[in-house]
Amino acid sequence: MSDDSSRPSDRDQEVARAAAGATTGSGASEHGGTTASEPLLQLKNLEKHFPLTQGIVFKKTVGHVRAVDGVTLTLGRGETLGLVGESGCGKSTVAKLLVALEKPSDGQILYKGRDVARMGRRDLKQYRREVQIIFQDPYASLNPRMTVGDIVAEGWSVHADIAPKKGRLQRTQELMDRVGLNPDFVNRYPHQFSGGQRQRIGIARALALQPEVIVCDEPVxxxxxxVQAQVVNLLEDLQDDFGLSYLFIAHDLSVVRHISDRVAVMYLGSVVEEGTDSDVYGSPSHPYTQALLSSVPLHEPHLRGQKDRILLQGDVPSPANPPSGCRFRTRCWKAQDICATEPPALVDRGQGHPAACHFAEARSVVPVDVE
Amino acid sequence: MSISSGATAAPRGGAVGSPLLAVDDLQVEFRTGSGVVNAVNGISYTLAQGETLAILGESGSGKSVSAQAIMGILDTPPAHITGGTVVFEGRDLLTLPPEEQRQVRGPGISMIFQDALSALNPVYSVGFQIGEMFRAHQGLSKKDAKRKAVELMDRVRIPAAAQRVNDYPHQFSGGMRQRVMIAMAIALDPKILIADEPTTALDVTVQAQVMDLLKDLQRDTGMGLILITHDLGVVNEVADNVAVMYAGRIVERGTVDDVFSRPAMPYTEGLMTSIPRVEAKGGRLVPISGQPPNLARIPSGCPFHPRCPRRRIGAEAAPGRDCAVDHPPLRLVVPGREAACHYSEEVLGV
Incomplete structure (x- = not known):
């Protein structure tokens, strides 16, 4: 596929494909355009640097906050990829880049093999329909002056082809019913709902556009x-019913393990470890993943004290001035000279899954519950 | 300091001498324009020296309001303490004149909050704020107070304390700010520290550091710790005893080991099945259906009955134990365990 989508022939082709997508979108887990082996979404060396400015009238750039600094990830069809990390690691910026709310400074987002940055207006519109987002704060992400019905149906005013004007109220109520809201509440306002119900409204709004991918940014x-368990179960059911792919971003390692097929751990703008849930939780190989897992409090009294305790010293360095070489070396107990000079690549060093550490070594941190 | 695990489970039994703090039948309501909100509806507990008591509950369960009532920092109006006693060192804090309350609580009970940034004053240096404790309660000079502040910052493991004593709260990271607040709280060697969601706003690695610090401080000083949280994991790792709150009431109480491995109240049971575990992928979660109740309209009978999978109503119920009509009191179910459920024996399977 040519990258130059402004050429008429390409564009026509895309429109045709878009139309096909719109009709088969609901309920169908597969439709044309890509082969089964190709990932639905690929992030290639994605970077986002926010400029730091000084001065009021004459702003000059004095540096950059490297919020996302070389992230490579893939998301397959019907798959859930968990993205974990602590505050400031750049996971929410990845979400914003994915739904095209921010433009990447460098690197590519490939959706069905096509570069999102080079998409024309029409394709981008289609992309934005197919890749939806659910936000963390159900209080801030819904317009308080709009009724639930209007919020859920708003996307259709842009993507009119999905729902004919006539049946929109009915469609809205069907969607509300599907996410567990009383359809009679269609004319209520967000403040009349509880937090969990508001999150359901956000989910209904995302579903209304028959997306393929939903980016869930700290949804629970x-x-x-x-209430959290109700929403997690709802997301799982919707994935089964609609063949959705999720990028599930959260700081809660337990929730991420529960919902994800694969997990990527981020630290200071880059992915330090990636693998299936049993890879990352069962044999974590990057020291940061190990420290992170060892900090999670366990819920079972009989497992208390059986955990490997790794207490990290200090705080996360500023992303405006990250350490040279390995980002984690300033807090790492394994750090040696090479860590300061050479950034470790995210590759498999014999642990069965990639970890970005020169001295990667699988270590079981969380006790296995045998009960 | 070790305590008998049954200490709070048999609150007025007097097994371990006299408790540090005894809260009895505390009631708090908020009188708002749209009616009365019953935030705390008669809770009782005791705290022994060196004990860590976790008060576990979801938002709106009354866990923070009950702590604020003990500390005397409720906004009145709209909040009104309508009943109960809080006995500390033989005196009922709720009936003391305000100035005496201050003199008793100041050095005796202190509290740390979830959001350290808003709990600290942005226009004073942290050293000044920590030193204020010594100036107000011990009459130390500014210079001596600052020297004490540096010692305390060292004690809560703030690196380079001597250099950072003149920094302002915004210059610290979240975890360090929480340490500053802990330093202020332990300045006068309190007998009781109330920690209201102390790590909720922190990342998990920082949370582990702060909880470690609190545990170490408790070991050194033998203070009683009341830990208010919604996080079951934190409760399991830190606390000796736990009181589970729902709709302004304690609905289950016992040692953490007992309550977490075999809940006696369907609400606690529901919490346990709702949470995913980090140590196993696990199957489908079993959530509690519905929403927590509106405290202005608490359901009749057992406040949990509309959401309870084990409820018995009408003909199903035993006489006098209709979940929709009869309010279940907190009662001793098995030794060391209290629960507010008509059918706790069935939940426990005894």
Whole structure:
């Protein structure tokens, strides 16, 4: 496929493909355009640097916050990729880049093999329909002056082909019913709902456009424990029903393990380890992953104290001035001279999954529950 | 300092001498324009020296409000303490005149909060704020107070304390700010420290550091720790005893080991099945259906009954134990365990 989508022939082809996508989108887990082996979404060496400016009238750039600094990830069809990391590691910036709310400074996002940055207006519109997002804060992400019905249906005013004007109210109510909201509440306002219900509204809004990918940016962090499980189960059901792919971003390692097929761990703008849930949780190989896992409190009294305790010293360095070489070396107990000079590549060093550490070594940190 | 594990489970049994703190039938309501919100509806507990008592609950369960009532920092109005006693060192804090309350609580009970940035004053250096404790309660000079502040910052493991004592709160990271607040809280060697969601705003690696620090400080000083949290993992790792709150009431109480391995109240049971575990992928989660109740309209009978999978209503219920009508009191179910459920024996399988 040519990168230059402004050429008429390409564009026509894309429109045809888009139309096909719109009709088969609901419920169909596969449709034309890509082969089965090709990943749905690929991030290649993605970078996002925010300029740091000084001065009020004459702004000059005095540096960059390297929020995302070379992230390579793939997301397959129907798959859930978990992205974990602590605050400031750049995971939410990845989400914003993915839904084209921010433009990458460098690197590529390939969707069905095509570079999003080079998409024309029409293709980009289609891309934005197919890649939806659910936000963390169900209080801030819904317009308080719009009714639930209007919020869920708003996307259709841009993508009118998905829902004919006539049946929109009914479609909205079907969607509300699907996500576990009472369809009679279609004319209520967000403040009349609880946190968990608001998150369901956000999910319905994303579903309305028949997406292929949903980027879930901390979707359950603001919810109470008893409600969090309801939303996690809903997301799992919707994935089965609609063949959705999720990029599930969260800081809660337990939730990520539960929902993800594969997990990537981020530290200071880059991925330090990636693998299946049993790779990353069962045999973590990067020291940061090990420290992270060892900090998670366990819920079982009989496992208490059986965990390998690794207490990290100090704080995360500033992403405006990250350490040379390996980003983690300033807090790492394995650091040697090479770590300061050579950034470790994210490759498999014999642990069965890639870890970005010169001295990667699988270590079991979390006790295995035998009960 | 080790304590008998049954200490709080048999609160007024007096097994381990007299408790540090005894809260009895505490009630708090908020009188708002749209009606009365019953935030705390008669909770009782005791805290022994060296004990860590976790108060576990979801948002709106009344866990923070009950702590604020003990500390005397509720905004009145709208909040009103409508009943109960809080006995500390033989005196009921709620009936003391304000100035005496201050003199008792100041050095005796202190509290740390979830959001350290808003709990600290942005226009004073941290050294000044920590030193304030010594100036107000011990009449130390500014110079001596600052020297004490540096010692305390060392004690809570803030690196380069002597250089950082004149820094302002915004110059510290979240974890370090929480340490500053802990330094202020332990300045006068309190007998009781109330920690209200101390690590909720922190990342998990920092959370582990702060919880370690709190545990070490407790070991050194033997203070009683009341840990208010919604995080079951933190409770399991840190606390000796746990009181689970729901709709302004304690619905289950016992040692953490007992309560977590075999809950006696369907709400606690629901919490346990709702959370994914880091140590195993696990199967499908079993959530609690519905939403936590509105505290202005708490359901009749057992407040949990609309969400309870084990509820018995009408003909199903035993006489006097209709979940929708009869309010279940917190009662001793098995030795060392109290639960507020008519059918706890069934939940436990005894």
């Amino acid at each position: 962090s603001a919810l109470d424990v008893s």
